[in-house]
Amino acid sequence: GAVVSQHPSRVICKSGTSVKIECRSLDFQATTMFWYRQFPKQSLMLMATSNEGSKATYEQGVEKDKFLINHASLTLSTLTVTSAHPEDSSFYICSAREAGTGANVLTFGAGSRLTVL
Amino acid sequence: GNSVTQMEGPVTLSEEAFLTINCTYTATGYPSLFWYVQYPGEGLQLLLKATKADDKGSNKGFEATYRKETTSFHLEKGSVQVSDSAVYFCALSADSGNTPLVFGKGTRLSVIA
Numbered sequence: 001g002a003v004v005s006q007h008p009s010r011v012i013c014k015s016g017t018s019v020k021i022e023c024r025s026l027d028f029q030a031t032t033m034f035w036y037r038q039f040p041k042q043s044l045m046l047m048a049t050s051n052e053g054s055k056a057t058y059e060q061g062v063e064k065d066k067f068l069i070n071h072a073s074l075t076l077s078t079l080t081v082t083s084a085h086p087e088d089s090s091f092y093i094c095s096a097r098e099a100g101t102g103a104n105v106l107t108f109g110a111g112s113r114l115t116v117l
Numbered sequence: 118g119n120s121v122t123q124m125e126g127p128v129t130l131s132e133e134a135f136l137t138i139n140c141t142y143t144a145t146g147y148p149s150l151f152w153y154v155q156y157p158g159e160g161l162q163l164l165l166k167a168t169k170a171d172d173k174g175s176n177k178g179f180e181a182t183y184r185k186e187t188t189s190f191h192l193e194k195g196s197v198q199v200s201d202s203a204v205y206f207c208a209l210s211a212d213s214g215n216t217p218l219v220f221g222k223g224t225r226l227s228v229i230a
Contacts, residue, residue, distance in 0.1 A: 006160070034217045043206065043222040044161075093160050095218075105151070106218055110160040 002028050002098045006109025013084055014117055021079045021112045023094030029074040030096035034106065035067075038091040047092075050077040084116045119144045123207045123221035130197055130228050138192040138224045140181075140207035148209040150174075150183055150190040151218065155204045164192075164205070197228045 003026040013019050023033055031052045036044040048069050049057040056069035066088075068080040077096075081088050091113050095106040123140040130136060142148065149168045153161040165174030170185035179194045190207060207221040 041225070044220045046217050049217060095161075105163060105166060107163075108153075108161040 002096075002107040004094065004096050004107045004109040006094055006112055008112055009110060010113045010115075012115045012117065015085055016083055018080055018082045019084055019114060021081075021092055021094075021114075023077045023079070023096070023109050025075045025096045025098075025107075028096075028098040030077075030098065031074060033071060033077040033094055033096045035069060035077075035079050036093045036095065038093060038111070044093065047079075052077075081114065084114070086116045089114055089116045119148065119209060119211050119219045121207050121209055121219055121221035123205075123224055125222070126204075126225040128224060128226045130226070132199055132228055132230050133196045134228075136192070136194040136197045136201075136226065138205055138207075138226070140190045140192065140221060142188050142190065142207075142209050144188075144209055144211055146211060148211050150181070151208040151210070152179070152181055152190070152192050153206040153208060153220075155206065155223070157203070161206065197226070199228045199230055202226055202228045 005024045005026050007022045033050040035047045037047050038044050046059050047062045050069045050071040052071045052074050058064045071077040091111050093111040095108045097106050120143045151166045152164040154164045155161050165176040167174040167183035170183055173182045181190050181192045204223045204225045206223045208218040210218050
């Protein structure tokens with residue numbers, strides 16, 4: 001079945017630094033990938049829709065200059081948290097839909113836990 | 118807009134007990150409905166889905182039936198196991214295109230031996 005790989009699974013960084021998270025569809029092409037953020041014991045909040053070859057579409061309230069999304073190829077999208085602060089600490093999850101699968105079934109990465117000190 | 122409401126947890130059950138997690142939705146048109154499961158420290162995995170009214174999704178002993186008349190998609194399992202302990206998310210997709218899923222808030226299930 002479809003597999004989405006997300007890397008790194010855990011990252012700890014100092015306040016003010018930038019962190020890049022990669023999301024790869026391993027055995028299928030994904031023209032669209034979605035980035036979610038999950039707070040402790042809460043649901044997933046959609047941050048942005050990443051479109052291959054074009055700019056990402058951000059949800060209301062999500063700072064596009066802080067959360068940079070690049071979708072350079074049909075199998076890779078990256079999320080860069082710039083100038084990270086402790087409040088950016090969270091679980092970030094990407095997902096992708098395999099084309100031609102009918103119902104809008106999304107395959108999720110295993111998530112990346114970011115801790116900003 | 119589209120939304121999903123599911124029962125708040127946490128839910129704690131003894132092994133072999135019957136499980137029901139309620140989920141209702143609001144959507145225009147004919148959405149597809151999903152249950153995802155998140156085990157501790159992991160991402161989300163698709164548990165089951167249903168794409169039209171009266172469809173029943175099933176997997177690993179879990180079932181859910183798409184009820185258009187009650188706009189519901191309740192998750193059930195006849196006999197839970199300790200390994201079923203996880204957070205369960207109900208979700209909908211408004212169409213079959215490249216639209217993101219809308220999730221409920223999740224229900225944490227703990228099964229004790």
